[in-house]
Amino acid sequence: MATQTYPRRTNTVPTSLRLGTRHQSAIFQDASHSGPMPWPExxxxxxxxxxxxxxxxxxxxxxxxxxxxxxxxxxxxxxxxxxxxxxxxxxxxxxxxxxxxxxxxxxxxxxxxxxxxxxxxxxxxxxxxxxxxxxxxxxxxxxxxxxxxxxxxxxxxxxxxxxxxxxxxxxxxxxxxxxxxxxxxxxxxxxxxxxxxxxxxxxxxxxxxxxxxxxxxxxxxxxxxxxxxxxxxxxxxxxxxxxxxxxxxxxxxxxxxxxxxxxxxxxxxxxxxxxxxxxxxxxxxxxxxxxxxxxxxxxxxxxxxxxxxxxxxxxxxxxxxxxxxxxxxxxxxxxxxxxxxxxxGSNRYRIDPSDPFYPKPEYKLNDFLQDARVLANSVQVERSGYESRSNSPILSGIALGSSRSRSINGFRDGRANGFNEDLTAYESDAWLDQSARLSEEAVLKPFEYLSSQQSKKISSQVIQALDFWYNLPRRSLDIISSIVDMLHNSSSILDDMEETPSAKQGTPSAHMVFGTPQSVNTANYLFVKCLQEVQKLPHSLSAVEIFTDEMTNLNLGRGYNIHWAFRSTTPLERDYIQMVDGKTGSLFRLAARLMKAEATQNKDLNIDSLVTLMGRYFQIRDDHQSLSSTSQGDPSSLDEGKYSLGLIHSLNNSNPSEREQLENLLLLRSRRGNLFPEQKSLVVKILARTGSMGYTVKVMERLENEIERRLESVEATIIGAERNWTMRAIIEYLRAGRS
Structure with a gap:
């Protein structure tokens, strides 16, 4: 295709076209305030x-x-x-x-x-x-x-x-x-x-x-x-x-x-x-x-x-x-x-009039439906990603706006099956019949709410990156993606309740919308659903073992995080690393290990250490951004009660007076559920005096370099493969985000 040429602007443009030749203030003074707003320069x-x-x-x-x-x-x-x-x-x-x-x-x-x-x-x-x-x-x-x-x-x-x-x-x-x-x-x-x-x-x-x-x-x-x-x-x-x-x-x-x-x-x-x-x-x-x-x-x-x-x-x-x-x-x-x-001027959204389903200009909606039903019996056309135009439900007699089987508040509407809504349960023998399992619709409401509020997660992008190496069958990839997504949301629901934030980024947390009991039940139910999904994988025995192993790590990590916050106990840095490897790293490793078990290529490629480092980096970066936003006036980031690397470093490297102040503030936070802006300002000042924010940045930089080194090492082991650009984009995204 030849490259199209476009006329270049000249230095002299007709006055009639240069809406900006008048002084900007004159434009606003002279404008009729009824037509298009002129370009102000x-x-x-x-x-x-x-x-x-x-x-x-x-x-x-x-x-x-x-x-x-x-x-x-x-x-x-x-x-x-x-x-x-x-x-x-x-x-x-x-x-x-x-x-x-x-x-x-x-x-x-x-x-x-x-x-x-x-x-x-x-x-x-x-x-x-x-x-x-x-x-x-x-x-x-x-x-x-x-x-x-x-x-x-x-x-x-x-x-x-x-x-x-x-x-x-x-x-x-x-x-x-x-x-x-x-x-x-x-x-x-x-x-x-x-x-x-x-x-x-x-x-x-x-x-x-x-x-x-x-x-x-x-x-x-x-x-x-x-x-x-x-x-x-x-x-x-x-x-x-x-x-x-x-x-x-x-x-x-x-x-x-x-x-x-x-x-x-x-x-x-x-x-x-x-x-x-x-x-x-x-x-x-x-x-x-x-x-x-x-x-x-x-x-x-x-x-x-x-x-x-x-x-x-x-x-x-x-x-x-x-x-x-x-x-x-x-x-x-x-x-x-x-x-x-x-x-x-584009052909992208047009189709050729010879297309068998091209709508005729004089047709109304009912004409479309009738014409389509006739064509469906004679036309066998394949296009659009191998999709066939025939056998469409709309062509099979399902009328526009027709009723379908529905559930009401999680229970199937029995009236569609001839159930008399005036009868009591006793009179209808409902107590004697075998009942069907309840719909999960109501139970999953907090999960669906949280999913609708979130942008694309890093975990889903990591799965795409790993699939470049492992090339999973479509069904296995979908199952693992679903498992990690449900676990991510389950953890988010529990984290929000444990750390007591009422909102994140201006959106109420799930337990503030659906209540704590319902949210706890949803989080637990998601774990059960994940186990059911794991059992659908072709290599289900090894998958169940991987799942229970990493879920153990996840809950131990979360447990220590809760334990330290409840008792206001400052962990050592090495203990904090172990906690992060459990609480955050478990999801990264779960995805990697399940995908390795289902791989169709590079089956011996072990990347556990790479994704564990990514989990550490992601957690430290997230905590660092939270504390950084506090210095910019965010009122809630220090109300979550968890120990970040910056706080741990400051507590372990401050003088006795400042350490006592920090410990007192954290104790007050655990009792009240939040800190006043002035108290948060004092925390930030102590962190600055102990150099804890700078220390966190140095740790992140070291992790970035090591992650990149290990990624290059993994890429070098796969002969003939190009760089994993998806993984590299994730690293660049995280690096740019923390700066």
Missing amino acids: PFQFSIPFSTKHLDGYFLTYQSRINTSTAEKETEVILRVHQEWFDRGGCQVRDGALSVDGGPVLSVVFPEAEPGRLLNLAAIVSIGYIHDDWASQELVCNRSNHGDKESSMKKFGVIINQMKSRAIAEMLENDSSLISVTQIFGAREIRSPESHDLHLVEFQGLDHYLETKHLTDTWSILPYVYDIKLPKDQLARYSDLIRLTSKLNTLIKDISSAERDWSSHISHNKLGIPVSAVYIMMQTQDVTIEQAKKLVERKCLDLEQQFLRLSWDLLDNTEPMIQEEAARYISALHYLLAGELSWHA
Whole structure:
């Protein structure tokens, strides 16, 4: 594919295009406060991007393209796709490069700093391939790639290696990019239909937009534009960001309407596609073309709301930061214009009209269903990660919005089976019948709550890294991932109760929502479920032995942590290391040992010492960040009652007077459950005088070097294998996070 060229900006730009040639204050004075907010400075990197040739561009804002980055971004996109094919990947949909809309970042962020924008080009391009893989939209030839399960797993490993290498190199060059990599990590674990949204009967677009997880392209905007606004100021724009996300979501829904229907049928889903277009068809009884126009009208209404709110917010912004605020708000609007022009010019979300499930423009929703049922009897088509379009439940007579077997508060609704709800249990012979086991739905509520609050865990990333070496069967990998995830959440529930924090990162702890008894029971039940899962592994006998061994280590480690806190007993540093190896290292070792037992390659590769060091590093880093945040004003980090390396070092290396003060403060904390800000400030001062924070950093640096050395040693033992980029990305992420 030839690299597309884009016209360069000249030093002389027509005055009509240089909205920023007037002085910033004059812009705000002269502006009508009704139209688009002008860019508050001369354009440096972009030119207007004509949308006349784009069918479907309807916003009022003029789209622009960053000509300082467009060609280079295109080169990165092509290089990423070439690497994907060279590694054995198969055909993917059009990705970050839109045929008529340009490369996505250059269009969506037209005035972004070129260096910052290009830092993200590779990871964004890989992200589109990841989305195709996650949604099973890869177009594969069975004869070239084998069966679906093994191929999809292989593709996942390729994507993970490519993504991890990009992240590792980003963080090596600039550790401040950690916040950006966190955004991409969080994005991966979100799925618009993760909660069966395709079965929700939406009452209209407003209900849909309040329920669905909205797109979050805006979240990297402060980085690429180097926005210098205080956090409290950015927080004031939450309503504006919400409007941006709603508009972005509707733009994508319009452009992908036909593909959404075809994909919905081919993936055997009930209900209708989770899309504004189909919700409009359902609620307004209109054709797909009419529905798209109605959604466009909704977009224009939201755009006007965006404009009015933008000017209101700017009018109430302090003069000193007004220009920076105008940059941020205007950049949001350019983002929307860029998203629409990119989608309008991209083939990524379109399908060929010859597709057997291509929705005809004149069809209404019932016509789709009838036509699909007819086609299902005659069409046998395979695509999208080997998925077949036939035999879909929706084509098998399951009507839209049909009732299904449900459970109410954990008990199956007996009325569906003819049970007379007016009869008492005695009259219905319920006391004499054999009863079924209760549903676990209510018991798992604290677990599900905690899972919904957490971003992508390090433990899940470590499992992906280890699978690069061990290459587990898909089923074994899923079971082990589930076990480690449940144990992680079970430990978190218990830790929160034992350390008594009512909230973490502004979110109530599970026991503060569901109560302590329910949370304890859930944590215990998760251990039982994990044992059941372990027994499903092919090598179950050795797996059970590994599981009980590491669960012993985990509970002994937690037990000593509780013991020291309850008795206010300061452990020696070597005792603390043993505790960490049990409490934290056990989960890392459990994953490694179970995966080694199920490995299909490198079966003799023992990495227990490597993951044990990673467990130590992770725990020390976590505690260090907690104490560091205390010095920055966090009111709760010293209320947890646990002994960190910094506290242990300070207690063991302070003079008698300071040691007594620290011990008294820790004793008061155990009695009261928390410390006052002034008491925490005294703790931080003592830690500073004893050099304990610096000592912790030195320990972490030593661990980092040793982990990297052992990783290189492991990589060297595997002849012909490339570096484990996933593991390296984890190390770089942790290193950047602690600095």
